Amino acid sequence: MVTNRRTFWLVLVTAAAALGAAAVRGPVLGLFAVALAATAGSLVHATALIRLALRIHHGRRNFGPCRGAGFLGMGALFTGAGVAATGLCALVGPATAPGLVAAGTTLVAAPTFLLGLLLLPGTAPTVGARLRRLLDGLGIGVSLFYCVWILVLTDARSALSGPLPLAVSLSCCVAVAVAVVTGLRAVRHRPAALSCSSGSALSIVGLGGFGLLLLDHGGAAGTPWPAASATATAGLVLTGLALVAGPFLVLAGAQRADDRPSQPHAADESGTFAGYPLLVGPALLAFGASAFRLLSGGPFDGTAVWLGVSAFGALVLREYLAARDIRRYARTLATREAHFRTLVAGSTDVAIVLDADLVVRWQSPAAARQFGLSDQDVLGRSLTDLLHPADAAPAAEALRAVLAGRQHVLVQARLRDGFGRWRETESTVSDQRSTPEVGGLVVHVRDVGDRAQLQRTLDEVTWTDDQTSLANRRKFLASVAEAHSTGLGGSVLVLELERFESVADLHGPTVANAVLIEAARRLRASVDRDDLPARLTTAAFAVLTEAPLVHAFALATRLATALAEPFHLPGHTVHLAADVGVADLRGAGTAEEVLRHADVARRRARQLSRGRDGGRVECYDKSFEAALVRRTEIEQQLPGVVERGELDLVFQPVVDLTLRTPVGAEALLRWRHPRLGPIPPAEFLPVAEQLGLADEIGEWTLHQACRQLSLWHRDGRDLWMSVNASARQLAADSWLAAVATAVDTHCVPAEAIVIEVSEAALPDDVLAVEQLAGLRALGTRTAIDHFGTGPTALAHLRRLPIDVLKIDQALFNEPAGHCGPATPIIDVVVGLAKRLGIDVIAAGLETESHVDVVRAAGCRLGQGFLLSRPDHAEHVEAYLERHRTRLL
Known part of the structure; x- marks a missing residue:
């Protein structure tokens, strides 16, 4: 930027001119050079600031946003003009004129800078916020100046004892304090505000120091400037640098400040609630200085008394404003709370606040009026305990979906009221956990019993679904009950x-209806003429057929195939699939139970068909329900398993069969649930992949294995560690980075890590080669597990890195008592x-026969x-102590 280059050269000119003038013993010329450089820098940046203010004004058509840059530009302009006049007076005026001009410029420019900074x-x-910034700065500046005065300046009786030097010094101290407080307490755009405040402070300090140096030269001593000391010359250099750098920082910050309006919090606007510690330190410091002065027997002159009274007055006024703001904010909160209570009390909807465990923490007064539920009946209980058992699980699933981040969830469930009756309700849920005043899920419950009753009345009038012209749910249940009562048999498909x-x-919605x-x-078109097709819910259908279970299974396969065909609609092609569950009419006691059996079989089919194209058909079995309940519990308990510390690793050594010494170990994952007991990886890892938790569990396993290997290496056990990886992990882009991070974090040799992938889980050849080659590039080794159970041909081994x-046991398992030579297939492998x-x-x-076979091969x-069963690390370490280990 042009301004940056100008400033750079101005700083160089200032330093060179001042130091050069001091070197040739011409301080007047040095003073003039400093004044010239400071004037040029100030005027250049003043022009840029005023132009920035005019541009903001033309863009916003308002004087409000541009006032800050304008007053900052005027402050820089005053500074430049004052320094220029000071330099001229040093050349042609009397000895006292430069100091008076510089002091007067300081008293004019400092308030202008502060006004622009506060309006930025x-x-x-x-x-009110600007007044508080001023009071904070006034209290801090006066308190610090008071301490310096009574501890240093009172006894020294320096040139600062005069009225004008005292006014300049105090003004600079207060102005710098206000600038610093304003920059640190900026509501928004704090970097820009800090740049402006630091630039303003530098300008004020430079200008004030410039004036004080000149006043000291032309004071009572009357020493002509050419005889001034080298210290004064060095002071001129520093003040010149401050005068050049200050406007540059002000301009840089003003250009970054955003002039768009915002709505900050009330506490941020006033600055009240974070303002208390600002004045405590300076006030305590002033009190300590006064006590020290009093104990040392030093007198307090009139200036010290006046400064102390001013600091005390600023502190009292600031505390008064703080107390008033707190009372006003408290009244605002009370008003909002009263307004909220009025709205809630008059609402017909019941509002309930739940925590993350779905426990009721608060309910609106309308709950007692609408449902007869008192706080004693509801608070502290899980919401699902208040719902009908048939509706509790779907409602809990919907609420957890909201906790997981899903929006716009509608929950329909029956709620038990205070009189023990079931009420039809409809609830909307919003996640307000991020709102401090709420901190939970907000559930708005509406009684839709009248609407549900009206719907039931309409269903009694018609047995046909209006949208599809199929039988509706009521008609279907009635037909199932009638067929079940005859005892002739049949099947239900869902x-x-x-x-x-x-x-x-x-x-x-138009395409969805089509x-x-x-x-x-x-x-x-797919069912027989005597079969009854029906629509149960939005996308759920059912068929009642007289066919026995075997023929019903064939019908279900035909339906799944028909619904898997693409839906060719005008302008759209939709691909869907349908999983079908089949149940025998004679396998249940009621129509509802038959329908539930078929739905359980459908859900089982859906679980088994995930990741496949097309639908799947399953017949109901009693074991399905237990498996479904267990899988549901695993799905509910698996999230957070790493944080709860329920996962564990066991290790199984790999042994040199000739020496019977361990050379490595395999890390095996275990889940020990406190209620469900041990859960094998084959049962919970597929669920983890469907829930998106496989990467988290895989990285935990990798880090724990590397950590244990690092401990073993530290104890002098030269082993390698193999870690299992799934196909999903191997195909993920982040897997290689995760392996590299684990190796680096735990400081284990990369070649001591073996990544195992099951043969059946290998992805396509190209992806497998790329990922396995990537692992090799990291320095780790790769392995194929359970070779001999999958589709990998021996020829493929040449292409896989x-x-x-x-090799799996299937390649060498021989009948009992066989101790002959190895089978041909293991020889080949x-x-x-x-x-x-x-x-x-x-x-x-x-x-031992297994060992003989593989050794012979x-x-x-x-x-x-x-050789050794999988066990925890401490037991494996005991095994290792009994054997010598060496690297594979």
């Missing part, structure tokens, strides 16, 4: 269109691995229950 956008938005919710979001109508048409091959330079580990060794490393 973002520093003090209200008149299906739901997956991803239907996204159709309305992406294509609009999809439902087409789905209903395909449903009617792997270091270790873990081990031989090929050796030619490729790949180490082979036989996993799953359980008998040339495999020298093994792992299994025969």
